[in-house]
Amino acid sequence: MEKSEIIQKIKDSEHQKIKFAIPDIDGILRGKTIHKKKFLDVAEKSIGFCDVVFGWDANDVCYDNVKVTGWHSGYPDAQARIDLSTLRNIPWDNQTPFFLADFSKENEAGLPSCSRNLLKKIKAEADQMGFRSMFSQEFEWFNFLGKPNDLAESGYTKLKPITPGMFGYSLLRPSEYPEYFNEIFDMLAAFDVPLEGMHTETGPGVYEAAILYDDILAAADKAALFKTGVKEIAYRHGIVATFMAKWNDELPGCGGHLHQSLWDKATNQNLFLSDEEGNMNVTMESYLAGVLHCLPEIMPMYVPNINSYKRLREGAWAPTNITWGKDNRTATVRVINGDEKSARLEMRVTGADTNPYLAMGACLASGLYGIKKNLKLNIQETIGNAYEQKESKNLPSNLLEASRIMRDSKIANELFGEAFVDHFINTREWEWREFSKAVTDWEIKRYFEII
Numbered sequence: 001m002e003k004s005e006i007i008q009k010i011k012d013s014e015h016q017k018i019k020f021a022i023p024d025i026d027g028i029l030r031g032k033t034i035h036k037k038k039f040l041d042v043a044e045k046s047i048g049f050c051d052v053v054f055g056w057d058a059n060d061v062c063y064d065n066v067k068v069t070g071w072h073s074g075y076p077d078a079q080a081r082i083d084l085s086t087l088r089n090i091p092w093d094n095q096t097p098f099f100l101a102d103f104s105k106e107n108e109a110g111l112p113s114c115s116r117n118l119l120k121k122i123k124a125e126a127d128q129m130g131f132r133s134m135f136s137q138e139f140e141w142f143n144f145l146g147k148p149n150d151l152a153e154s155g156y157t158k159l160k161p162i163t164p165g166m167f168g169y170s171l172l173r174p175s176e177y178p179e180y181f182n183e184i185f186d187m188l189a190a191f192d193v194p195l196e197g198m199h200t201e202t203g204p205g206v207y208e209a210a211i212l213y214d215d216i217l218a219a220a221d222k223a224a225l226f227k228t229g230v231k232e233i234a235y236r237h238g239i240v241a242t243f244m245a246k247w248n249d250e251l252p253g254c255g256g257h258l259h260q261s262l263w264d265k266a267t268n269q270n271l272f273l274s275d276e277e278g279n280m281n282v283t284m285e286s287y288l289a290g291v292l293h294c295l296p297e298i299m300p301m302y303v304p305n306i307n308s309y310k311r312l313r314e315g316a317w318a319p320t321n322i323t324w325g326k327d328n329r330t331a332t333v334r335v336i337n338g339d340e341k342s343a344r345l346e347m348r349v350t351g352a353d354t355n356p357y358l359a360m361g362a363c364l365a366s367g368l369y370g371i372k373k374n375l376k377l378n379i380q381e382t383i384g385n386a387y388e389q390k391e392s393k394n395l396p397s398n399l400l401e402a403s404r405i406m407r408d409s410k411i412a413n414e415l416f417g418e419a420f421v422d423h424f425i426n427t428r429e430w431e432w433r434e435f436s437k438a439v440t441d442w443e444i445k446r447y448f449e450i451i
Contacts, residue, residue, distance in 0.1 A: 001087075003044065007040065010097060011036075016036050018033070018035075018038075018098070018099070019032070019033050019093075019097070019099075020032060020082050020100065022053060022080055022101050024054060024115075026058050026305075027115065027227075027354065027356055029225075042082065046080060047079070047080050047082065048078070050075055050076075051069040051078040051103075054066070054114070057434070066430075068111065081101060083099060083100050083102065088192045089191070091191055092187055100225075102117045102120070116357050118358070118361055119220055119360060120217060125368060126262070126364060131264070131368075133215065134213050134216070134219075134262075135360050136196070136211050136212065136214070137219065137223040137350075137359075138208065138209065139223075139254070140253075141243045142203065144161055144162065145160045145239060148235075159247075161203075162180075165204055166203060169199050170199075170200045180239060184209070184229075184230060185198055187229070193222045193229060196211065196213075197209070201252070203251045206251075206252075206254070210259075211226055219360065220356040223356035242254075244305075244352070245353045252317050253316060253318060254311070255318065255348065256352040256353070257350060258347040258350055258363055259344050260344060260347070260360075260367075273340050284345075285377055286371045287370050288324060288333060288345060288377060289377045290367045290373070291347065291363060291366045292332070294362075295332070295349070295366070296393065296396060296402075297406060297409035298366070298415070299395065301358045301406075301424075302349050302362060303395075304355060304358070306398075306432065307353065312395060318348065319349050319395065321393060324379060328383070331348070332395075334346040362415075369411070400432045403428040403432065
């Protein structure tokens with residue numbers, strides 16, 4: 001619909017309130033509910049939204065090391081723009097109209113800390129090069145019985161998964177909570193976040209869902225809305241869903257793999273389609289080479305949290321080194337030689353805890369870098385177990401190491417701009433500092449009596 005049609009639709013609606021949300025640097029949706037009259041006043045302009053959403057961490061603790069906002073600026077309102085094209089109604093909330101927004105300005109760069117705005121800029125570059133960027137994210141997540149207060153009061157030490165045992169691809173387990181399982185699939189479809197498929201993964205109470213692919217910005221929107229939508233639907237059933245990368249050291253982590261392909265805008269052809277012998281074309285090879293070349297320099301955009309790196313372990317269905325292989329799930333990037341509709345790359349380093357806007361933007365920017373630089377693959381295809389490829393370069397092993405590499409990276413600053421890199425890396429270094437102050441259960445058990 002045209003903007004005028006969307007505004008008229010809201011004007012004619014019986015709903016008196018509208019919800020909208022903005023993704024923060026961690027991909028968490030921060031939102032408001034406003035009166036319909038307020039929405040109609042700002043729909044074609046901008047709306048004030050406190051810029052503290054880029055000045056605090058996931059637990060609302062204010063950073064002391066960022067420039068974009070802080071006590072030094074007084075945390076003023078920044079001007080956000082509601083993206084009218086993102087209109088959808090929330091099926092589990094009385095069909096309340098909902099929009100996404102970002103801190104961008106008409107004909108201006110907008111806030112460098114805004115991840116949705118950054119992705120829009122990277123997408124625009126691909127558009128100018130004649131490409132349609134098609135993406136999708138798949139998620140694994142664990143489900144636990146209880147309410148948020150219950151889990152918090154127990155210190156998250158009495159977690160009970162909704163089903164027991166390791167039972168991947170089970171038809172039996174979802175039948176224990178059919179209303180929950182079916183509501184995720186059906187209500188998200190009604191929320192314009194359609195799923196391609198959904199099943200149990202290996203592990204107690206763990207599900208996996210793949211979202212239908214779309215243009216990269218719409219795909220990132222759907223990924224962010226999927227995570228929030230699943231959590232809200234879970235609450236309706238006395239369930240808490242977690243997308244943290246690794247909640248238990250004895251169980252597999254939660255992946256958030258990115259599927260991607262470039263299409264020629266003029267011919268509407270998939271440029272990642274291999275020939276009859278399975279050989280990649282030049283565009284796909286350079287894109288893949290760019291993704292692998294840039295990966296260690298921008299790792300925090302794929303693996304953003306302290307906990308994220310605990311998922312990257314040998315034999316845990318997550319990569320540990322820089323590799324690629326055809327239909328190889330041990331490699332960092334899996335090359336899928338399907339038909340024209342399904343031929344694609346799968347980035348497997350990303351976990352379910354990623355900010356979809358940053359992770360997808362990192363992939364696309366890296367791939368375009370490879371195409372512009374005409375990079376060739378200098379890494380041999382991995383056949384068999386990538387964990388045994390000892391000659392392959394290892395990925396950074398923790399957030400501090402990865403953040404220091406990215407801060408000093410010429411590639412990172414070229415791809416995303418110095419202002420974004422400075423802000424983003426400051427937030428990651430803050431995360432490391434907060435972790436370094438914490439006394440963990442592991443330390444208590446290891447040192448309390450015996451040391």
